[in-house]
Amino acid sequence: xxxxxxxxxxxxxxxxxxxxxxxxxxxxxxxxxxxxxxxxxxxxxxxxxxxxxxxxxxxxxxxxxxxxxxxxxxxxxxxxxxxxxxxxxxxxxxxxxxxxxxxxxxxxxxxxxxxxxxxxxxxxxxxxxxxxxxxxxxxxxxxxxxxxxxxxxxxxxxxxxxxxxxxxxxxxxxxxxxxxxxxxxxxxxxxxxxxxxxxxxxxxxxxxxxxxxxxxxxxxxxxxxxxxxxxxxxxxxxxxxxxxxxxxxxxxxxxxxxxxxxxxxxxxxxxxxxxxxxxxxxxxxxxxxxxxxxxxxxxxxxxxxxxxxxxxxxxxxxxxxxxxxxxxxxxxxxxxxxx
DNA sequence: GTGATTTGACCAAT
DNA sequence: ATTGGTCAAATCAC
Numbered sequence: 001x002x003x004x005x006x007x008x009x010x011x012x013x014x015x016x017x018x019x020x021x022x023x024x025x026x027x028x029x030x031x032x033x034x035x036x037x038x039x040x041x042x043x044x045x046x047x048x049x050x051x052x053x054x055x056x057x058x059x060x061x062x063x064x065x066x067x068x069x070x071x072x073x074x075x076x077x078x079x080x081x082x083x084x085x086x087x088x089x090x091x092x093x094x095x096x097x098x099x100x101x102x103x104x105x106x107x108x109x110x111x112x113x114x115x116x117x118x119x120x121x122x123x124x125x126x127x128x129x130x131x132x133x134x135x136x137x138x139x140x141x142x143x144x145x146x147x148x149x150x151x152x153x154x155x156x157x158x159x160x161x162x163x164x165x166x167x168x169x170x171x172x173x174x175x176x177x178x179x180x181x182x183x184x185x186x187x188x189x190x191x192x193x194x195x196x197x198x199x200x201x202x203x204x205x206x207x208x209x210x211x212x213x214x215x216x217x218x219x220x221x222x223x224x225x226x227x228x229x230x231x232x233x234x235x236x237x238x239x240x241x242x243x244x245x246x247x248x249x250x251x252x253x254x255x256x257x258x259x260x261x262x263x264x265x266x267x268x269x270x271x272x273x274x275x276x277x278x279x280x281x282x283x284x285x286x287x288x289x290x291x292x293x294x295x296x297x298x299x300x301x302x303x304x305x306x307x308x309x310x311x312x313x314x315x316x317x318x319x320x321x322x323x324x325x326x327x328x329x330x331x332x333x334x335x336x337x338x339x
Numbered sequence: 340g341t342g343a344t345t346t347g348a349c350c351a352a353t
Numbered sequence: 354a355t356t357g358g359t360c361a362a363a364t365c366a367c
Contacts, residue, residue, distance in 0.1 A: 157344055159359060172358070176343095188358090 144201040149189040153207060167193045175209055183209035 155173035162169045168191035175183035186204040 156342090158361090160345070161357065161359095164356065170357085174359095186358095 140205060142203045144203065145192065145198055146201060147198060149199040149201055151201075153185070155187060163190070166190065168196070175207055177207075177209035181209040183207050185209075 149171075154176035156176045156178075157171055157173050159172035160169050161172070170188055170190040173187045173189065175185040177183040184205045185207040188202040188204070190200050190202075192198040192200055
């Protein structure tokens with residue numbers, strides 16, 4: 001166990017280094033972006049013309065993004081090795097995920113063999129599984145406000161419901177790949193009453209599918225602004241200056257901060273199936289993806305999409321990284337780093 | 340014919 | 354008891 005802890009220390013050191021590097025890149029990127037912004041270098045055309053930059057000009061932004069991603073990927077692999085050491089890595093992207101682990105996976109408690117026929121299956125059809133499921137607390141949710149409910153994932157609607165005191169119904173989606181890959185990602189979409197043009201999208205869990213129709217994430221409506229956890233406490237914002245006021249209001253509620261963070265997109269490929277894949281067990285991969293996402297959002301941001309993002313992952317406000325309190329070494333490091 | 344959506348029923352959490 | 358979340362048959366769209 002001792003060698004293990006030594007190992008852990010050195011790995012953590014590596015992690016810190018990588019993250020610091022990422023942080024620096026991110027800062028640079030932030031500067032760049034704000035510059036571009038002030039030059040009103042907003043290429044909406046890129047969005048309109050269906051994607052990919054007219055990219056003759058591989059601008060420094062792209063370069064930086066690549067660096068950042070690289071940096072985070074390194075981190076992830078380090079964390080992975082940590083994981084394989086069976087060391088409990090507290091770096092955990094926040095949240096009581098473990099608590100909610102088993103999430104969907106857990107077999108319905110009372111539904112199985114139960115339901116010995118009888119019941120009130122008025123719809124007959126001996127399936128006897130209707131409405132049969134166990135509801136769990138899900139802490140790993142991210143709430144987004146966006147102009148469109150679309151994103152780069154393929155979702156399948158499985159329900160709609162009128163919600164008390166709300167004007168618009170809420171729609172329920174699950175990943176299209178659930179049947180084939182056991183992907184457990186879910187999302188709920190509901191129009192905002194104040195602004196019916198906007199949708200509040202709640203993402204629950206992460207994609208475990210190796211989905212590829214994620215084809216170069218078309219610059220969909222995403223453009224991050226706020227990231228909050230399911231409790232509505234601020235979790236992250238982009239590093240942008242113009243963090244919208246909503247965020248600011250929330251800011252004092254968050255103690256830890258991070259530079260870019262947000263939701264995870266490209267899940268870990270430990271395909272849900274057998275492993276309960278506690279969504280968010282955060283082997284660190286989450287983090288990278290998170291970052292990747294964030295970058296996309298930065299990009300989108302240029303398109304003036306004012307979407308709000310909340311997340312249950314990591315806490316953040318603007319410039320520092322933070323980890324769950326379990327990892328004092330890291331969090332204190334970043335706290336001081338950020339001061 | 341196949342896959343996606345709709346919709347009412349069912350169930351768990353509060 | 355109420356309400357949100359899920360199931361799955363029916364229906365729709367391609």
